[in-house]
Amino acid sequence: MERLFSFYSFLCFVLLISRTFCSSFEHHLCSPTEASALLQFKQSFEVNSGYSDCFTSLPKTKSWNESRDCCSWDGVTCDLLNGHVIGLDLSCSKLVGTFHPNSTLFQLHHLHTLNLAYNDFNYSLIPHNIGRLTNLRHLNLSDAWFQGKIPTEISYLSNLVSLDLSGNECELDERTFETVLRNFTNMEVLSLVLVNISSPIPVNLSTSLRYVDLSATYLRGVLPESLFLVPNSLESLRLSDNDLLKGVLPKIHASNTALLELDISNTGISGELPHSIGTWSSLNILNLYGCHFSGSIPDSIGNLTLITKLDLSYNHFSGSIPDSIGNLTQITELDLSYNHFTDHIPSTISKFKHLTRLHLSSNSFSGEIPDVFSNLQQLRYLYLNDNSFIGSFPSTVLNLTQLDAFDLSSNSLSGPLPGNTSMLPKLTSLDLSYNSLDGTIPSWVFSLPLLQLWLKHNRFRGIADEVIKTNPTLIHLYLSNNQLSGFFPQSLANLTNLYILDLSSNNITGDAVPNITFPSLGILELSSCELKDFPLFLRNVNTLEALDISNNKIRGQIPNWFSGKRWESLLHLNLSHNSLTGHLPQFHNYHSLEYLDVKFNSLKGPLPSSICNMNKLEFLDLSHNNFSNSIPSCLRSMASLTVLDLRRNNFTGSIPPLCAHNTSLRTIVLNGNQFEGPVPMSLLNCDSLEVLDLGNNAINDTFPAWLGTLEQLQVLILKSSVFHGPISTCQTKFCFPKLRIFDLSSNEFSGSLPAKVFGNFKAMIKLDGEDRGEIKYMKQVTKSAYTSYEDSVSLVIKGQNIELQRISTIMTTIDLSSNHFEGVIPETLKDLSSLWLLNLSHNNLIGHIPMELGQLNMLEALDLSWNRLTGKIPKELTTMNFLEFLNLSQNHLIGPIPIGPQFNTFENDSYGGNLDLCGPPLSKQCGTSDPSHALQPLGSEEDEDESYFFSGFTWESVVIGYSFGLVVGTVMWSLMFKYRKPKWFVKFFEGIFPKKMRRSQKRRLRLRI
Known part of the structure; x- marks a missing residue:
């Protein structure tokens, strides 16, 4: 009992002393000078509650007022002993305005931490006075909308432990960059993402560095080997998106390194992956995406047993994937896509029980798909597309209960899909397009919780209305280029969430039930079917953004109900390659149209005036019709027009002054009309013009x-x-x-x-050195890229x-x-x-x-x-x-x-x-x-004279001369016969043939003899 009393007495004494100390401390805590500096700093900016690059609550400066001690303000930290402000965290505070170079912020000389990330400082320069805060340990100005050159005074902050300037449009000179990396002996964290450095990486680095992110900083030069020799410190190195950074991965043994993450994706690093990569046993993440590596993957890759993410995609790796890769049992993401791997998928992949993503697309794997996936029960994303797999659909995949997306497109699979199944309870995306799968589409496909289904370019057959089932979750459905037949499927009427429907290149003949409604349908593809009329169900669709019914057998005039439809959101309309006749209707309610294609029809007459109201039109293709009269002058005022193709019509008159008020035209094709007059000088305004085809007209100009x-x-x-x-x-x-x-x-x-x-x-x-590379083709794309x-x-x-x-x-x-x-x-x-x-x-x-x-x-x-x-x-x-x-x-x-x-x-x-x-x-x-041709010396003077004399002769002149000579010769022969050889005759012909020619004839005569 006595001990208990003594304990309580001691406790009361401690509480009394602490209250006295704290009350005294609270009274003298915040310096009035520093509080005033903070308030002035606050007042130099606006607080925009609608602006924020991150999720946050109310702006931190809202609690700042003179009635409260500044050490109690949100984002402010004070030294408990002397009351100086040592920490200021105003990240995500919705501050908007220009950062003044003499801001009162720089009066806070005792600051250890300054965080102004995720505000909007309106492209201000980072002030030179930042160098006055020499006590700073942590500086974060990331994503704060600074720009311009980073002041050299930042090199005065030699006590920095962390520096984050990423996400700003700033420049850092090479000397300051070297100082930060070499001389900041306390620096542990450095992030300069998107800062323009444009210099090589220094050879020697501070040994204190643990985290370095220099992604997208325009680094150049060769990757220094010393980066990987920093002893027991560097844990994360990110150099991605620096395509001017060259070199190879060094062949060094890094068993003593602490490196956990290496990201050199999208750089110019090339060569082979060295066998010594297996000594980097501490690696958790290795990202070599988009480099220029070649050769095979070394067997030593299996020594990276701690790795969780391995990305070797978009390189030039070849050969087989080594079986040793199965040792990476902790891996969760593996991406080997877009390489040249051949042979088979190694069976050891079945050991990846933690794997959630597997990307093997765009390689040269062949043979049947092996049974290596059934054990990957955590797998969510499986991509095997763009390979050379054969055989049937791999039914073992149906057991992957966590699978979210599965892509087998662009292979050579054949045969029918498996029968009834209730597997894949979480699958939302299935792509089997560009194969040779046949039979009918099994009903289980439509029972999956799919949002996207690609089955195009296969051989699926059957009556469309019987094959396609109701699936209320579907948003995108692609069934083009199959062998479906019959009427437009009525079952689609219940797909209330359907946004994209592609039934092109099937034997769809029309709509038997015209009262189908699609409340969400935005894109409808029915090209290359067997349609003979405009589908009547379109009268009930009001949300279309793109409609393609081209290359059908639709005949006659465009119906009034179609041209009068109020499709306020329709951007793309393709009616080309049909048998449409009559005039092009007015389309009064198509104000949002960006793309209009009616080529290869039999439309005639002048263009309707409503074309002038389509002020958002980018592509206008009216080619291969019978349109006539002159082009409406309003075409020169369509500010968005990029392509104008009017070839093979009967347009007349002069070419209007295109580009007079519009400089976005890239393609102008007026070939095969009856245009007259000169080429309009207004084309000088077409700054973006790439193709100009005015051929096959009657244009009269120089x-x-x-x-x-x-x-x-x-x-x-x-x-x-x-x-x-x-x-x-x-x-x-x-x-x-x-x-x-x-x-x-x-x-x-x-x-x-x-x-x-x-x-x-x-x-x-x-x-010299130009590489043709992959053949590409000239094309123009709409703004929506559809x-x-x-x-x-x-x-x-x-x-x-x-x-x-x-x-x-x-x-x-x-x-x-x-x-x-x-x-x-x-x-x-x-x-x-x-x-x-x-x-x-x-x-x-x-x-x-x-x-x-x-x-x-x-x-x-x-x-x-x-x-x-x-x-x-x-x-x-x-x-x-x-x-x-x-x-x-x-x-x-x-x-x-x-x-x-x-x-x-x-x-x-x-x-x-x-x-x-x-x-x-x-x-x-x-x-x-003729021997004279063989004996005559080449390039002789006589040859040149004779060649010059006869160079103007053509076969027409020869015929005329022959006829004339025959008449003259006959007369001369008669005179010669009657008067022998008169002197006037000899003198006349001696005047015609120059002496040089006579010498040439004599010389040839001697040669013949």
Whole structure:
């Protein structure tokens, strides 16, 4: 009892002393100077309750007022001994305004911690006065909307333990960057994500660093090996999204490292994964996504037994996945997609009992899908798409009760799906598209809690209304390119959440029940079916954003109920490739339309005035119809119009001043109409123009050289019109810099070939080291990215008029055929080394074929026919290894045809009409012609004189001369017979033929003798 009394007495004494101490401390706690500085700092910003980059409650500064001690304010921490403010945390405080360079915040000299993250400082500069806070241990200015150069004074904060400046549009100079990484000996945490550093990583780092995040900082140079030699400190290293950072992973043994996370994704790191990677046994996360690694995965990968996330996707790894990977039993996420792995999936994967994500898509796995997934009971996401798997659907997958998404698309699976099953209770996304699965779609598929179902491009068959079942959860349903038949399925009426429905390329014939309603339907795809009329159920659908009923058999006029429908949200309408007739209706209520495609129909008459009200229209394709009259002038005012395709109609009048009020046009195709007049100068405003096709009209103008100022122009077609005069050059320094397709054929251009213009075609010059890479095609995409328009053009390719449905971004062609060009072929054409097609036929070109054309290594077609070219075929042309088409016919070429790999494939037609050519493939043997040709020295003075004299002769002049000569000869013969050899006759003909020609004739006569 006595001990208990003593304890209580001691407790009371402690409480008394503490109350006295605390009351005294509370009275003197907050410095009035620091409280005033905080209040002034608060007053320099607005508090925007609607702004926040993070989830938070009320703004912290709301509790700040003079009636309370500043140490009790939210976000403020004071030193318990002296009352100085040592911590200020105003993160997520919704502060908005400019950060003043002389802010009162810098009067708080005792600050140890400053956190201003996730506010909006309106692109302020980080003040130089930040260097005055030399006691700072922790500084966090992340995502606070700072910009500009980070002041060098930040290097004064040598006591920093953590520094976070990430998420700002700032720049950090190389010297300050080195100081922070090398000399801050207390620094443990450094995050500079998105800060522009643009310098190499220093070789030597502070040994105190534990966490370093330099993602997306424009690092350059080589990855230093010293990064991985920091002893027992560095735990997390993130260098992702720095594509200028090169090098390889060092072959070092890192058994002593504490590294838990290594992220070098989306960098230029390359080479093979070293075998020593297995010594980094402490790793939990290894992310090599989007690098340039190659070779195989080393067996030592199995030593990373603590790893939970391994991402090797989007590299060039090849070979088999090693069986040792099964040792990674703690792994939860494994991504090996987009590589070149072959063979089979190793059976050891079945050991991954904690695995939730498995990505093996876009590789070269083959054979049947092995039974390795049944033990992966935690698996939620399984992606096996884009491989070469064969066989049937893997039924063992149906036992994965946690599976949320399963993708088997783009393989070679066949056969029917399994029968009845009630498995996969959590599956929300199933993609089996692009296989050869057949049979009917089993009912269990529609019993799953699916939100998205892709079954397109298979061989599923059956009556659509019987196969498709009700599934109230479905949002996206893709069944296109199968063998479903019958009427539009009435069962879909109960899919109240359905937003996307794709039944294209099936044998759907129409709607038997027109009263179906889709309360949420936004996108409906019914192209390439067997529809003969507009589906009547569309009268009940009011939410459509995109409708595609193209490539059907719909005939007659567009019904009034359809054109009068009030679809306020309709963005895309495709009625192309049908048999529609009559006029294009007004479409008064289609104000939101961005894409209108009615090509390949039989619509006629003028364009309706309602087109002018579609001020959001981006793509307008009315090609291949019978529209007439002039184009409405309002098209020049449609500010969003990107593609205007009116080819193959009967439009008349002059081309309106397009781009007068709109500079967004990228494609203008008016080919195959009856437009007259000049090319409108307003096209100069089309800054984004890539394709201009005005061919096959009656445009009467000189060459519009001013189009060369359009820096994005890639395709220029002016063929088959009434253009005339010489090809002049534009006056700017860079003229046609991106032009790749240049077609002026079948006009009345004259003068010499435009050598200076050719010199401006920079896009046709293949620079050293240029890599063609993957072939891409020119296309324009709507803002919503739902539909696109692929640019197309009609060209003469290898002697055939071909309609290219799409234009590859590496195709280059020059066609100046069927004009009145004269003079010689310029040697400067050799500089266009990426040129594919060159057609100069049907002109009046003279001289030799330049041997420099042999430098056009990429040329596939060369047509110089129907000119007046002379001399031999240069043997240098045989070096053109890609040449598939050659036409040199109807010229005055002489000598043997060169022998070469490609030349040996050309037939007689390539050389016809050149009477003095010899050798294969011609039947004429070399050396069997007139001896004078063989004995005459090449390049003699007499040859040049004679060539010059006869160079202007054509077959027309020969015929006329022959007829005239026959008459004159007959008269002369009569006179000679009657008067013998009169002196006036001899003197007359001596005056006609120069002495040099007479000498030439005498010399040839001597040679014959």
